[in-house]
Amino acid sequence: xxxxxxxxxxxxxxSPFVGQVVAKVGGSSRKLSVNDLNALRLQDSQxxxxxxxxxxxxxxxxxxxxxEETALQREAACGxxxxxxxxxxxxxxxxxxxxxxxxxxxxxxxSEGPDGAEGPGNWLRIHFGMFGSVRANEFxxxxxxxxxxxxxDPVPRLILHFESGGFLAFYNCRMLWCSSPRADPASDILxxxxxxxxxxxxxxxxxxxxxxLLDQRYFSGLGNIIKNEILYLARxxxxxxxxxxxxxxxxxxxxxxIQFSSGWLHNKLCGQGLHPQVYQKEQCPLGHxxxxxxxxxxxxxxxxxxxxxxxxxxxxxxxxxxSPVT
Numbered sequence: 001x002x003x004x005x006x007x008x009x010x011x012x013x014x015s016p017f018v019g020q021v022v023a024k025v026g027g028s029s030r031k032l033s034v035n036d037l038n039a040l041r042l043q044d045s046q047x048x049x050x051x052x053x054x055x056x057x058x059x060x061x062x063x064x065x066x067x068e069e070t071a072l073q074r075e076a077a078c079g080x081x082x083x084x085x086x087x088x089x090x091x092x093x094x095x096x097x098x099x100x101x102x103x104x105x106x107x108x109x110x111s112e113g114p115d116g117a118e119g120p121g122n123w124l125r126i127h128f129g130m131f132g133s134v135r136a137n138e139f140x141x142x143x144x145x146x147x148x149x150x151x152x153d154p155v156p157r158l159i160l161h162f163e164s165g166g167f168l169a170f171y172n173c174r175m176l177w178c179s180s181p182r183a184d185p186a187s188d189i190l191x192x193x194x195x196x197x198x199x200x201x202x203x204x205x206x207x208x209x210x211x212x213l214l215d216q217r218y219f220s221g222l223g224n225i226i227k228n229e230i231l232y233l234a235r236x237x238x239x240x241x242x243x244x245x246x247x248x249x250x251x252x253x254x255x256x257x258i259q260f261s262s263g264w265l266h267n268k269l270c271g272q273g274l275h276p277q278v279y280q281k282e283q284c285p286l287g288h289x290x291x292x293x294x295x296x297x298x299x300x301x302x303x304x305x306x307x308x309x310x311x312x313x314x315x316x317x318x319x320x321x322x323s324p325v326t
Contacts, residue, residue, distance in 0.1 A: 002128045004049060004190050004221020005265035010134040011047040012269070013168070014054065017136075018042050020162040021059045027158035032124075032175045034158060042160075043122075048183030049220030052126040052134075121179030132172040139169055187220040189261050196254065203242045203250045210238035210305055211297050213257070222257060224303050226264070228279045230256040232312060238295060238305045240315045284308040 002010070021041045025034045037056060044055035133140065140154045156169040186195035202218040203209065213219055213227045231238050234253040236245065245253075264274060277285050284290055288310045296302035 001050065001130060001223065002132050003223035003226055004188070005261055005268055007047050007050055007052055007128065007221070008190060008265055009268045010052055010128075011045050013134050013136040014042075014045040014052070017160075017162055017164075017166065017168060018045055020164050020166075022056075022160050023163045024161040025159060026156070026161075027170070028155045029157045029175060032158070037160065042162075046181055046183075048181055048185070049188055049216060050127065050223070051181075051183075052128075053178075053181040054124045054126065056122055056124065121177055123178050123180055125176050125178045125181070126170060127174045129172045129174065133170075135169045135171070137166050140171055184217075184220065187216070187218055189219055189221050189257055190265060194258070199254055200247075200250055203245075203253065206241045206243040207297070208239045208295065209236060209242045209245070209253070210295055210303070212242055214303065219257070222261070225274070225276065225279050226257065226261055227303070228306050229276055230260050232278045232284065232308060233260065235312055237312045237314045238307050241317075244315050244317060278306045278308065281306060284311055286311065
């Protein structure tokens with residue numbers, strides 16, 4: 001599923017429409033009555049971890065906060081020579097042959113998806129699934145045939161046409177109404193309010209470090225791609241218990257998480273792709289063969305993990321480990 005940097009780019013695509021009234025709606029969603037959005041004004045757009053939140057109010061209500069400053073983040077991130085995007089653009093998880101793929105297997109971590117328990121409200125919570133995306137002023141087109149051999153374009157779950165003439169299309173996502181964004185900025189690795197101390201305490205747990213990194217309670221927005229890449233950058237074996245790592249190693253790992261996530265977002269805002277070092281690779285940058293395994297907590301979801309046995313040696317307690325890692 002799209003990770004934190006991608007969802008923040010989705011938010012930038014929606015922000016130019018803040019303050020505009022919905023003139024027409026469409027989409028294939030069966031759990032959301034899309035007609036309820038007709039004639040409402042998009043009041044606000046926020047992102048928290050892997051979730052996008054859109055606030056809607058009656059058209060006659062006073063305008064909420066605008067997104068002028070948010071819309072300018074793209075230019076600021078790309079610098080004076082960055083490409084101008086205007087109100088058109090796209091960001092999506094591409095087809096499986098692309099290196100910038102966000103997901104190849106379902107990834108659900110604690111507290112990262114809608115649970116259906118929230119009450120009604122004026123915030124639409126959007127959680128993206130496999131190959132989930134947002135497109136502004138254009139639709140997604142088929143880039144290869146489906147299993148039946150048909151070249152059919154993906155069907156948006158939701159389409160919002162605005163009075164200005166522009167539109168937003170949302171693909172492969174779950175949506176529900178809620179009273180307010182359910183978020184903890186202190187756990188969002190891309191938030192200025194990210195709580196470094198709390199994250200370090202979580203990393204010191206005796207669980208395998210690759211489990212802890214995907215716990216959205218402490219690392220909201222961090223997904224499988226980021227996990228694989230930062231563990232390689234920090235030279236840490238994915239199954240190493242956090243309690244066996246030196247404080248300096250944990251500090252370095254956290255630095256890698258923040259820097260890699262911020263760098264990925266910067267590249268996305270500048271229209272540049274991701275060039276992973278180990279994710280879905282056969283060799284690490286030093287030419288060593290990589291290993292691949294599916295790891296996850298007992299009774300929980302499992303994730304594909306790539307690592308280099310030479311660059312990321314196992315850390316074992318004492319002289320051995322009853323459950324050796326290779």
